[in-house]
Each structure stands twice: as structure tokens, then as C-alpha cells.
Amino acid sequence: MSAVMTLPGNDPVENVVLAATTDGQAQLLTPAVLDLLADLHRRFESRRQARLAARRERQARFDAGELPDFRDDTRAIRDGDWQVAPLPDALRNRRVEITGPVEPKTVINALNSGANCFMADFEDSTSPTWANLVLGQRALRKAVAGTLDWMAPDGAKHYTLRPADEQAVLLVRPRGWHLDEKHVLVDDAPLAAGLFDVAVFAFHNAAALAARDRGPYLYLPKLESMEEAALWDDVLGHLEQVLGLPAGQIKVTVLIETLPAAFEMDEILHALRGRVAGLNCGRWDYIFSYIKTLRAHPDRVLPERGQVTMAQPFLRAYSDLLIQTCHRRGAHAMGGMAAQIPISGDAEANDAALAKVRADKLREVRAGHDGTWVAHPALIPVARRVFDERMPTSHQHHVGREDVCVGRADLLQAPVGTVTRAGFDNNVEVCVRYLAAWLDGNGCVPIHWLMEDAATAEIARAQLWQWLHHPAIARAAGRSGDAAGPLYLDDGEPIDFALLERALIGLPGKLADRMRLPGGSRINEAIGMLDRLCHAEELAEFLTIPAYRRLD
Numbered sequence: 001m002s003a004v005m006t007l008p009g010n011d012p013v014e015n016v017v018l019a020a021t022t023d024g025q026a027q028l029l030t031p032a033v034l035d036l037l038a039d040l041h042r043r044f045e046s047r048r049q050a051r052l053a054a055r056r057e058r059q060a061r062f063d064a065g066e067l068p069d070f071r072d073d074t075r076a077i078r079d080g081d082w083q084v085a086p087l088p089d090a091l092r093n094r095r096v097e098i099t100g101p102v103e104p105k106t107v108i109n110a111l112n113s114g115a116n117c118f119m120a121d122f123e124d125s126t127s128p129t130w131a132n133l134v135l136g137q138r139a140l141r142k143a144v145a146g147t148l149d150w151m152a153p154d155g156a157k158h159y160t161l162r163p164a165d166e167q168a169v170l171l172v173r174p175r176g177w178h179l180d181e182k183h184v185l186v187d188d189a190p191l192a193a194g195l196f197d198v199a200v201f202a203f204h205n206a207a208a209l210a211a212r213d214r215g216p217y218l219y220l221p222k223l224e225s226m227e228e229a230a231l232w233d234d235v236l237g238h239l240e241q242v243l244g245l246p247a248g249q250i251k252v253t254v255l256i257e258t259l260p261a262a263f264e265m266d267e268i269l270h271a272l273r274g275r276v277a278g279l280n281c282g283r284w285d286y287i288f289s290y291i292k293t294l295r296a297h298p299d300r301v302l303p304e305r306g307q308v309t310m311a312q313p314f315l316r317a318y319s320d321l322l323i324q325t326c327h328r329r330g331a332h333a334m335g336g337m338a339a340q341i342p343i344s345g346d347a348e349a350n351d352a353a354l355a356k357v358r359a360d361k362l363r364e365v366r367a368g369h370d371g372t373w374v375a376h377p378a379l380i381p382v383a384r385r386v387f388d389e390r391m392p393t394s395h396q397h398h399v400g401r402e403d404v405c406v407g408r409a410d411l412l413q414a415p416v417g418t419v420t421r422a423g424f425d426n427n428v429e430v431c432v433r434y435l436a437a438w439l440d441g442n443g444c445v446p447i448h449w450l451m452e453d454a455a456t457a458e459i460a461r462a463q464l465w466q467w468l469h470h471p472a473i474a475r476a477a478g479r480s481g482d483a484a485g486p487l488y489l490d491d492g493e494p495i496d497f498a499l500l501e502r503a504l505i506g507l508p509g510k511l512a513d514r515m516r517l518p519g520g521s522r523i524n525e526a527i528g529m530l531d532r533l534c535h536a537e538e539l540a541e542f543l544t545i546p547a548y549r550r551l552d
């Protein structure tokens with residue numbers, strides 16, 4: 001860790017230490033902000049730790065053979081007749097939302113993009129270096145003030161914001177409960193990363209947003225239970241009090257992107273009913289969570305990543321249940337992200353990629369989703385056209401989806417499919433290239449013309465671990481004979497550590513050109529990390545936790 005220091009030019013705040021410095025942090029992390037961070041940490045850290053412990057306890061039960069189910073103790077919430085608070089005007093029409101990391105050019109391009117909303121992402125698509133976080137918060141502050149601009153390094157283009165009423169509505173996604181912010185220590189302990197992201201953003205922007213009849217609008221990632229949602233609600237309620245905001249001014253949309261959360265959608269809406277605007281199908285983390293939650297269940301192994309599409313029954317069931325649940329409660333049911341991005345220099349391949357995006361959006365609007373995500377500005381017209389044609393109203397809460405009858409078995413149903421050699425090798429390559437980029441400070445990259453971020457890379461990483469450890473998992477689950485043997489590629493080769501070693505050894509040659517590019521120096525480090533993560537007896541909870549130790 002870098003030298004421990006307090007802010008130059010400011011009185012130190014007692015027992016708050018900033019463990020790094022970067023440009024512009026003094027204006028952002030004023031004593032008043034540090035006081036607020038310390039207050040939040042002292043009030044809520046023990047509850048965060050209790051929730052993380054509860055996750056581990058629940059996972060231990062799943063590892064011992066239990067399967068997720070709807071809760072008995074919350075039946076009254078599911079059966080009750082209640083609605084979430086009315087939506088603010090700015091969040092009524094969310095048909096196309098663009099997402100992206102928080103660096104200034106992306107923020108300007110996204111706000112100017114013509115999308116209805118922009119989710120500025122401190123999570124799946126941002127590598128949380130201290131410099132990235134401070135730069136991102138400064139960019140958002142200037143964006144809300146209307147003063148953000150950016151000059152291309154070669155001076156060829158000066159980026160400025162369109163007038164405020166032509167910009168997308170801003171939403172911010174903080175990091176999840178599992179992540180620490182090691183650069184801010186309160187009473188010698190790291191701050192919760194999500195508290196840092198939310199508190200710094202709200203402190204600097206709530207007043208300017210309120211002047212435009214808006215508030216801090218958030219996307220909350222990776223929740224696993226209604227208790228975690230209640231913790232956010234208490235944090236945000238406290239922030240409103242401290243910042244002098246009316247109760248409920250801070251709105252949230254919750255990503256349902258873990259398998260346990262899919263069994264608590266009503267409960268999560270209920271815990272946040274005074275401020276929740278919707279739920280979102282975060283499909284990539286959801287697939288990752290399915291693998292992670294059911295890692296000890298040898299009968300629920302997923303086929304290769306490319307075969308796990310939203311057409312798979314378990315994913316369709318999750319999306320249908322989310323729509324039904326949201327519309328019953330007066331909340332938006334947001335769709336998710338297709339991974340395809342535009343392909344330059346190959347018109348035919350580009351058409352095929354856009355056709356996949358179109359088909360995904362068509363499925364969403366037909367199912368009853370009220371809006372969707374795109375990863376790239378060029379996809380906005382594709383998504384908009386599909387939603388405009390089939391959703392003439394600002395949302396479709398009237399589509400109740402009473403036809404949907406999703407039970408436990410539907411959410412848990414394992415998809416059938418195969419693992420090909422190309423699928424295996426692609427998982428290895430994606431993990432290594434993504435990790436190398438992340439370690440170099442870039443949290444979202446195109447790989448083989450697909451958007452790769454922490455969630456998509458996690459699927460690749462967790463799959464490799466699951467496939468490779470299948471014999472041990474099967475034995476622990478009481479299987480014997482062939483059933484406790486290795487899994488096989490569709491060409492008959494066993495999926496074992498020799499296969500992994502061959503794929504890893506081949507990579508430096510395959511990526512030689514990239515290793516000479518900026519960030520390429522981290523490829524060997526990424527290869528070593530992936531090798532260790534795959535060999536580990538336990539599936540690491542998140543890739544970004546060990547990777548974060550190597551950041552900065």
C-alpha cells in the first residue's frame with residue numbers, strides 16, 4: 001500500500017486515513033466528506049460484516065446439499081397487497097439505458113448519447129484504482145454541474161455536454177457489499193467500497209440534482225437477500241437526513257443478479273418500498289451466481305458460456321418472474337445487457353451482431369420488460385426502435401404476466417449443452433485478457449467483439465473451476481464410478497488440469513502482439529492468477545477480491 005497520508009492543505013479528520021493520493025482528491029474528499037464517511041462506517045460496518053457472514057453461512061448450507069428456496073418467514077410479504085412508492089417523472093420512461101465506466105469521455109458520450117438514462121458504473125465495468133475512482137467522482141460532479149468537458153490527448157476533439165434537458169438521466173452504480181475501499185481507512189479498517197461511492201456522489205451532487213427535481217438515483221448490485229436491501233435502505237435514509245433531503249429522494253433500482261436474490265424479489269422490493277424504482281435482470285452476474293451458489297451440485301453444471309443464453313429455461317423463468325413481481329408492485333422491470341457490440345470493418349459480421357442485439361431486445365419487450373440496457377451508443381437506435389414499436393406507453397406495468405407460474409424447480413433447472421475445446425480455450429483467454437486489463441486499470445474491454453466486464457469474466461473463471469473440480473465435487477456429493485470422473489469436451493478429451501496447462505502455456509504466444517501494448521505487461525501476472533484460482537480447492541468468492549490486492 002502507498003504511504004499513509006492525510007489530505008494536503010486540510011486538517012486531518014480523526015482516525016480517518018487516506019492511503020493514497022491522486023490529482024484532485026483534495027476538492028473531493030474534504031473534511032466534511034471524510035466525517036460523513038467515518039460516520040457511515042461506524043454506524044453500518046458491523047451490519048455489513050454480519051450480512052457477509054450470513055452469505056457465507058448460507059453458502060455452506062448450499063455446499064452441504066441444500067438448494068435455494070422461497071422463504072417461509074416472509075410469506076406474508078409475498079402474499080400481501082402493497083405497492084412501492086410512486087416513481088419520479090425522470091424515471092418513468094427508461095426504455096433505453098446506456099451503461100459505462102466513469103471516465104470523463106465515456107460520461108460525456110453516454111449523457112449525450114440520446115439514451116433515456118445513463119448508468120455510470122463503479123462496479124462491473126470499472127477497475128477501482130484510486131485514480132479511477134477520484135477521476136470518476138470528479139467527472140460526475142462536473143457532469144451534474146453541467147461543466148464537464150474533455151480534450152482528446154491528440155487535441156483532435158473537444159468533448160462537451162449537450163444542454164441538460166437533452167441529456168440522459170444519470171444513475172450511479174456503486175460497488176457491492178463484498179468490496180472494501182482500501183484507500184480509506186476509518187479506525188484502521190477499510191471502508192465499505194459501496195459506501196464510499198454513494199456517499200461521495202450524494203454529498204457533492206444531491207443539492208444540484210434536487211434543483212432539477214431529481215435526486216441521487218442509484219443501481220444497487222449483487223444483493224443476495226432482503227436484509228442486505230434493508231441495510232441499503234437504512235444507509236440511504238441516514239444519508240438523506242444528514243444531507244437534508246426529503247425521505248425517499250434517493251431512488252434505487254436493484255439488480256437481481258444473484259440466484260439467492262431471485263427467491264426474494266418481493267422481499268427486496270418491500271425492504272426498499274419507499275425508494276425503489278425497479279428491478280433489473282443482471283443476467284451475467286446471475287449466471288455467475290448460479291454457478292457459484294450450486295458449485296457443490298454436480299447435477300447442475302452449466303455448458304460453455306456461449307450456450308447459456310436467455311432462451312435457456314432457467315433464465316427465461318428468472319426474467320418472467322422478475323416482470324411479474326415488479327408489475328404487481330408498481331415497479332419497472334428492466335431488461336439487461338446483450339454482450340454484442342458493433343463490429344467495425346466487417347459489415348456482415350456487424351449485421352449479425354446487431355441482429356442478436358435486436359432479437360434480445362425483442363424478447364425483452366415481448367416478455368413485458370419496461371426498458372433495457374445497451375453497452376455502446378451505436379446500439380441505442382437498435383434497442384429504441386424495438387421498444388418504440390412495441391411499447392407505445394412509457395412503461396408496461398399493465399402487462400401483469402398473470403400467466404407466469406415460476407417455482408423453485410424452474411429457477412434451478414440446469415441447462416443442457418456441451419463444452420467444446422473452443423469454449424474451454426475461450427474461457428481461459430477471456431479470463432487472462434480481462435484480468436490483465438483490470439489490473440492495468442481498465443474494467444471493460446472488447447474481446448472477440450463481445451463486451452467483457454467483471455461479470456462476464458466471472459462466468460468464464462467460475463466455469464473453469466467447476467469443470468476442473470468436477471471429480472472432487474461429484475465424490476463429495478456421494479457419486480461413484482463414472483459419475484465421479486472428469487467431465488469431457490464434446491470431442492472426448494477429459495477436462496483436467498493438463499488441458500488447462502496446455503491452454504495457459506499457449507497463451508503468451510497467442511497474445512504476443514498484445515503483450516507489447518499498454519497493459520500487456522500484466523498478461524503473465526494474469527496467467528499466474530488464473531492458474532492459482534483454478535487450482536484452489538475452494539471457488540474464490542469473487543475474482544475482484546484477490547485482484548484488488550494487486551491494484552495500486
Ligand SMILES: CC(=O)SCCNC(=O)CCNC(=O)[C@H](O)C(C)(C)COP(=O)(O)OP(=O)(O)OC[C@H]1O[C@@H](n2cnc3c(N)ncnc32)[C@H](O)[C@@H]1OP(=O)(O)O
Pocket residue numbers: 098099100101105106107109110121124125284285337341342374375376377444445446450451452453455456
Ligand atoms: C454485465 C454488466 O454489468 S453490463 C454493464 C457494465 N458494462 C458496460 O457498461 C460496458 C460499457 N461499454 C464499454 O465500455 C465499451 O463499449 C466497450 C469497452 C465494450 C467497447 O469500447 P470501444 O472499443 O472503445 O468501442 P468503440 O471504439 O466502438 O467506441 C466508439 C465510441 O463510442 C464510445 N463508447 C463506447 N461505449 C460507450 C459507452 N458505453 N458509453 C459511452 N460511450 C461509449 C467510445 O468512447 C467511442 O467514442 P469516440 O468516438 O468519441 O472516441
Ligand SMILES: O=CC(=O)O
Pocket residue numbers: 124255257281282283284285286336337455
Ligand atoms: O450487471 C449486470 C450483469 O449482467 O451482471
Ligand SMILES: [Mg+2]
Pocket residue numbers: 124221255257282284285455
Ligand atoms: Mg452485474
